[in-house]
Amino acid sequence: MRLPSWLSQHLAALRAVLVFTVLLGLVYPLALAAVGRLPGLDGKADGSLVTAGGKTVGSSLIGQSFTDADGNPVPRYFQSRPSAAGEGYDPTSTAASNLGPESVVDTLTGDEETSAQSLLTQVCARSKAVGELDGVDGRRPYCTPDGVGAVLAVFRADGLTGRTTRVVSVNQVAPATPFVASYQGVPVELAEPGEDYVAAGGLVTPIRGDAPADPAVPADAVTASGSGLDPHISPAYARIQVARVARERGADPAAVRRLVAEHTTGRALGFMGAPGVNVLELNLALDEAFPAR
């Protein structure tokens, strides 16, 4: 019996899908999984797990939060970068913030649940917090002294042009003090929760301020990584944390700096990627060298 050609073609297609599923979907990955059992490779194939005191404490490739149950930094540990993965460093819900470069206006509703911080305010708040924790200058361009985005909504008489009629500091609510008293001769108001000044016609105007162009808190300390699991911090961020960690552990800062250097990976072949400090491995080494008192 001869099948009509459209039917025989679909039959061939079905058989092809099944054949390739067995070959590429079972034989190929399972063979590689078997290769992954080879001694020397098995640790990596299983996720580069690391142990301390006989217990598995994580993976050397996956970052962790070094915070207490309330989310506050544990000062005897080097801190990781901010993370957008779940509640932070959750490998079952990896994510980036996905906020854009002009995400500068917070949504302030007066209610914690429905409010949302702009990326700029997140950056400013992190910078201020890191500055306080590590005793360095936490100021940044476009940030207010109280750690939110320094952004004004400027209302003009003719919409885009004309005399300035009203100015609101959109990310600051009472009882804050406006980060500038007046703008173009008009006194700056605080924002009222629930108001949308952008929809009302205010022109969004970020104010740079006089913070140094090269802030003391490094860039990676105030930004979330793409994966939310970044195992590294920059050598610069490690450097500003050394004094605090050494103090908390009663250790010589020079010894801590040596440990940091030992756990810094440079660029592969001298030009690939960027140097990074593996935070989990560094903290494990610290626990071994300078156990908590």
Added chain:
Amino acid sequence: MSMTTAGVLFVLSLVVALVAVHRPFGDHMHRVVAGTRSSRIERGIYRLVGVNPAAEQTWGVYARSVLAFSAVSLLFLYAFQRLQNHLWLSLGFDPVVPHGAWNTAVSFVTNTNWQWYSGESTMGHLVQMAGLAVQNFVSAAVGIAVAVALVRGFARSRTGELGNFWVDLTRVTLRILLPIAVLGAFALMLGGVVQNLSGGTDVTTLTGGTQTVTGGPVASQEVIKELGTNGGGFYNVNSAHPFENPTTWTNWLEIFLILLIPFSLPRVFGRMVGQKRQGYAIVAVMAILALAGITLTNVFELTGDGTVPQAVGAALEGKEVRFDVSNSATFAAATTLTSTGAVNSFHDSYTALGGMTVLGNMMLGEVAPGGVGAGLYGLLILAVITVFVAGLMVGRTPEYLGKKIGSREIKFASMYFLITPALVLTGTAAAFATGNDSTALNVGPHALSEVLYAFASASNNNGSAFAGITVSTPWWNTALGLCMLFGRFLPIIFVLALAGSLARQQPTPASEGTLPTHRPLFVGMVVGVTVVLVTLTFLPALALGPLAEGL
């Protein structure tokens, strides 16, 4: 060494590596697609599939074979996801919702690999390795097969025969994709990419918290994700995840794998039409556009304009410390210039102009160098349009490689070119008209960028995202699914129709009036025609989105 110097060396090392391998590897691919001797395994496969490897197909039969194979794959993948809770290694996940399963099935069959879902919390290991990853191989092979069929159209004369789809599919899979995948997966495992069937290891962290270290057959899927310019990540955050891309050198290797086949296929073209210099001309067009895209992305990201990057001091939001700004930008350019769509950093948080460049890379139509196969046939279509435009200028009947580009041929080429912009622009307009743009995370011009990016990515079969936008709703999954489907198979039908019409022609000998298509003049013209066409099509939309945000 400064970050910029290191970033330039990184790009240069990739260029050197590609220049070194594209000839021997292109020659290997040429032997694969031109060869006729079957291995024992291949003969076994032909018997199991029930096809005669010696039978040649006309363009219509070839196209119907492509469509039949893709249709069955789509249904198979849909059923696989819907039934995953009954299968081995489901990790306890529920069946995928119907609109999501449709979207993902289309996405992987069309080599797009757009992902509305988060891999680690939606797909069991079996669906990933025996469903999605299989399509990573065969959808790539389909692209190469169609490109080869088009080249046969140029190379052959007075025949209706374009080869045999089943033979092309099998040979490309077994002799090109699989061997490199095995080697590449092994290299990635050495770097730390996981390859196991574990459902995850629960650990107590140093400060007493809990963390689940995830597992999975990642290396085997990661390598073909790049090599086949697919891009669908095992995990939500794709190649930013340390288990997919753990080190700075695995990052280099992944970019190299992305670019390897697309940049080597012009060599196959040159060999098949019997004039290697024609292949060099095509690869030159690809390289010029690609270097421009990579350079611009790097310049904009390293400059770091915009309020937040200025406040931070670098465009580092959504980027990993180990890759830093430059290697992230290079990956972003490579993934959008090909139809890969894998990401090692998050494009939504790029500077406005950096984000526009990666969007523009996709809007070029995925030809520089484009997806595996799709890049070559897309660029050959642009070459056809260019000889036509040049023919109009001097008032001669245009010809390319001795084949006349008459009204039938130029109609197919124009239809091919118009499909994607039509899908992108109507899709974006429809999202706003129906209020579905409200799922965008950001506001203002950036929200338009998110919507435009989604449709550009789906229609060009790229699959990367301005990931802030929520696309797990029925409307988005359906709309983007349709864009991916039409954006893949309508062009393929026109390409094969064009191939059929070219193959029937008797070649015209080159005369003094023939435009040489291997000279720098022609290379420059193709680049010019491409840029002009794309700019005219998309500039209004770009002006409202990223340009408004960035200027």
